[in-house]
Amino acid sequence: MAIESDIEDLKGKFNRRKLLKYSVQGAVVSALGSALPAKAGVASFSKELAKNGKIVVVGAGAFGGWTALHLLRRGYKVTLVDQFGAGNNQSSSGGETRLIRAYYADPLYADMAMRALALWKENEPKMGQKILNQNGLLLFNYPSSKNEAEAAVSIYKRLGLPLEKVSLDDAVKRWPQIGTEGLDHVMYDPTAGFLNARKGCQAVCDLFVKEGGTFLQQQVKQETIKGGKATSITLANGTVLEADQFVFACGPWAVRLFPELTKKLTVTRAVVFFFASPAGQSDFMENRLPTWMDRDMAGPFRSFGVPGSDFRGFKLGLTPPDNNITDRFDTYHRFVKPEELEMALGVIKRRFPKMVGQPLIEQRVCQVTMTPDSDFILDTHPDANNLWVMSGDSGHGYKQGASFGEIAAKTIAGEQKAIEKFALKRLLS
DSSP: HHHHHHHHHHHHOOHHHHHHOOHHHHTHHHHTSSSSOGGGGBOOOOOOOOOTTTEEEEEHHHHHHHHHHHHHHHHHHHEEEOOSSSTTTTSSSSSSOOOOOOOOHHHHHHHHHHHHHHHOOOOOOOOTOEEEEEEOEEEEEHHHHHHHHHHHHHHHHHOOOEEEEOOEEEHHOTTTTTOOTTEEEEEEEETHHHHHHHHHHHHHHHHHTTTOOOEOOOOOEEEETTTTEEEEEEEEEOEEEOOSEEEEGGGGGHHHHHHHTTTOOEEEEEEEEEEEEOTTOTTTTTSSSSSSEEEESSSOOOOEEEBBBBGEEEEEEEEEEEOOGGTTTTOOOOOOOOOHHHHHHHHHHHHOOGGGOOOOEEEEEEEEETTSSOOOEEEEEHHHEEEEEEEOOOTHHHHHHHHHHHHHHOOOOOOOOOOOOGGGGGHOO
16 A cells, blocks of 8 residues: 555645544544444344443443443433542543544554544533543654554545644654654644543543432442342442442453453553643643654554643653563552653653753653453453453553443443454453
């Protein structure tokens, strides 16, 4: 495939005025249809719930919060439970920001990301606050990222989304803040951007309660399964919740609650740094610089970032190698190692030379629950056909959270088939 000609086709479809008016709720949603393509799933759900049945969702992060809201809107009586609260700093969905983009080699995740973007746009007025920020995305591409780039271009073309290939000289002219050492080219996606992560989880939970859902801040100690069905869950305070269906979207805590199902899951650390922007300058704010991803597929790690949003400083995130903390994810001290800061400073030197020497003002460690293939999990427990396990964010789950919650709700309600790619059996063989 000639990537340059495809890029030109995409550029030609969009001028600046069209882009400002652009909405993903047209071609992208029609590509998805009312649900994801039927060919994506082959498993089936054996029983459709009666409306107004009781459902308990455990976990108020990007997966669980949206699942609870979508189920509530389908007429079910839904209770959402989270041990630390929506958007808390111990969760994988906590923190300030997460990228949202369709830049994937897999069309399923591209479709899900764009459907999620549409859902945020649809629900922001009901939330009364801005969560979605479409300030674009710069992709720093290397020769090693050629295959990923070609697959992404094909997907963007199918979705009718703009994607621009920019020469290194032109990239520096347009964004003088960046450095291009070692790059092959830069791609620019004007539709992408970032979500306010912690605020987004809280906004979804608040909207869920506003529309009639029940939220409990409690820890789940165990589930009770009898005769092939889950009958109840017991909370740390002794409360027993009975329901017709149960959804566990509890991030890394799935390995504690369901060790027999999650032996192949790993929990890894991701480190995030915030550097002070140069005083009196706005070049590194979100309205002057897009979000970015460094796509060195042959390197030891890949990095990403968000320019200074909410005056928090310039964000740089990376997942260091050999960073498995599965056996202690909820007990270890979350501090950044000196060598990880050196990795981040190296990225700053190569990609944002004007930021060299700026002080580190904040750092944090968050957690990513990885599946071996980086695909999500949405399936019933082998011993209980009404207990759903929803997990495996694999470092990219927040951007699809809104649409993954919709898929989960439709699957649980019997409106669509379960997606085979998300089946648990691939982790049990």
